[in-house]
Amino acid sequence: MSENQTAVxxxxxxxxxxxxxxxxxxxxxxxxxxxxISADSRQVYKDxxxxxxxxxxxxxxxxxxxxxxxxxxxxxxxxYNVNAFQKDFxxxxxxxLSNGHVPILCGGTGFYILxxxxxxxxxxxxxNEALRTELxxxxxxxxxxxxxxxxxxxxxxxxxxxxxxxxxxxxxxxxLTHNHAEKAFTEKPAYGYIVFGLNPPVEIRRxxxxxxxxxxxxxxxxxxxxxxxxxxxxxEQLIYYGLEYKWITLYLTGELQYEEMVVRLExxxxxxxxxQMTFFRKMEKDGINxxxxxxxxxxDEQAATVASLYQQYSALK
Numbered sequence: 001m002s003e004n005q006t007a008v009x010x011x012x013x014x015x016x017x018x019x020x021x022x023x024x025x026x027x028x029x030x031x032x033x034x035x036x037i038s039a040d041s042r043q044v045y046k047d048x049x050x051x052x053x054x055x056x057x058x059x060x061x062x063x064x065x066x067x068x069x070x071x072x073x074x075x076x077x078x079x080y081n082v083n084a085f086q087k088d089f090x091x092x093x094x095x096x097l098s099n100g101h102v103p104i105l106c107g108g109t110g111f112y113i114l115x116x117x118x119x120x121x122x123x124x125x126x127x128n129e130a131l132r133t134e135l136x137x138x139x140x141x142x143x144x145x146x147x148x149x150x151x152x153x154x155x156x157x158x159x160x161x162x163x164x165x166x167x168x169x170x171x172x173x174x175x176l177t178h179n180h181a182e183k184a185f186t187e188k189p190a191y192g193y194i195v196f197g198l199n200p201p202v203e204i205r206r207x208x209x210x211x212x213x214x215x216x217x218x219x220x221x222x223x224x225x226x227x228x229x230x231x232x233x234x235x236e237q238l239i240y241y242g243l244e245y246k247w248i249t250l251y252l253t254g255e256l257q258y259e260e261m262v263v264r265l266e267x268x269x270x271x272x273x274x275x276q277m278t279f280f281r282k283m284e285k286d287g288i289n290x291x292x293x294x295x296x297x298x299x300d301e302q303a304a305t306v307a308s309l310y311q312q313y314s315a316l317k
Contacts, residue, residue, distance in 0.1 A: 008097055009317055010191045011310050012105045014039075014113055014280060014290070015198030016273040018208040020299065022058050024198065025106035026066050027303035032104075032310065035067040035096045037089060039107025042241060044074045047228065050221045051244035053212075069095070077233045079240070081168070085112050093191075102310070110279035111159040117193055117288055118157070125175045135167045143170065152176045157286070161275040162242060194313045196306050197280060197290040204295070209269050217262065222248055243268055 013025045025036050042052040059066045069092035074080055096103040135143060143166050150173035158169040225248040228238060238249040244265065251261040284290055291309065293302045
C-alpha cells in the first residue's frame with residue numbers, strides 16, 4: 001500500500017439490492033470529485049446488464065460523466081472470485097488516487113467489501129477442483145453440516161449465503177485444517193475507510209424489488225438471457241450466476257412455466273436482500289462501523305450528509 005493510500009480514505013456505500021446505492025454514490029462522487037469502484041460480483045460481466053442492474057446511464061449527472069471501475073471487465077461465462085476482486089480493486093484504487101480523486105466503493109457484495117476492510121488473506125487459498133467436484137454432488141443441507149464440522153478461525157468470517165460461497169468456504173476450511181496454515185496467512189493492511197449504509201424499510205424494499213423485476217421482465221431481461229444461451233453459454237454456466245440468470249434459464253429450457261418462474265425469482269430476490277442485510281449486520285459485529293443513513297431523507301440530503309462526514313473524517317487522517 002502506498003503512502004497516498006493511507007492519506008486518502010476509502011468511502012464505502014453499501015446496502016441491499018434496490019436500496020439506491022449507485023444513485024447515491026454518483027451524487028456523492030459529483031460533490032467530492034470522486035470515482036466509483038463497483039463491489040458487485042456480477043456487474044463485472046459484459047452483456048449481463050439488465051439482470052445485474054447495470055444501468056450505466058446512472059453514471060451521468062447533470063451532463064457530467066462520473067468515472068466507474070470494475071464493471072464489464074470479464075466475459076460472460078467466466079468465473080470471478082474475491083481474490084481476483086482484491087487484486088482488481090488495488091489497481092482501480094491506485095488509478096483513482098493517481099487522478100487526484102476520491103475512491104468510492106459501492107456495492108452489495110458484502111464478502112467482497114469485508115475482504116478489503118478486514119484484510120483477511122483467506123482469499124488467496126488455492127482452488128481444489130477435486131474437492132469442488134465432490135461437493136457439487138451434495139445437497140445444501142449436507143454442505144452446511146460439513147462446513148459446521150470445521151474448527152478454524154475462518155468459520156466466524158465465512159459467507160455461506162449461497163451454494164457457491166458455501167462450497168468455497170468448505171474449500172478454505174479444508175485447506176486450513178490440513179495445512180495448519182492459519183498463522184502463516186498474514187493480514188493484509190486494512191484501508192483507512194468510512195462506511196455508509198442504505199437500508200430502506202422492509203416494505204419499501206420489497207415494493208421496489210417487485211416493481212423493478214416486472215420492469216426488467218418487460219424491458220428485455222428474458223431476451224438478454226436468451227441471447228447469452230444462443231451465443232453458446234450453457235445452462236449450467238448461467239445457473240451458476242444465480243437469481244435472474246438461474247430462474248430465467250430454467251424457464252427458457254422448459255423446466256418452469258413463466259408464472260412459476262416469476263414467483264420463484266421474486267421470492268429469491270427478496271431472500272437475497274434479507275441475506276445481504278444479515279451479512280452487513282454481521283460486519284458490524286465484526287467491528288465495521290456502518291453509518292446508516294436516514295431513509296426518510298432525499299438522495300440529495302443523504303449525499304450531503306455522506307460528503308460532509310467524509311470530509312470531516314479525511315481531515316482527521
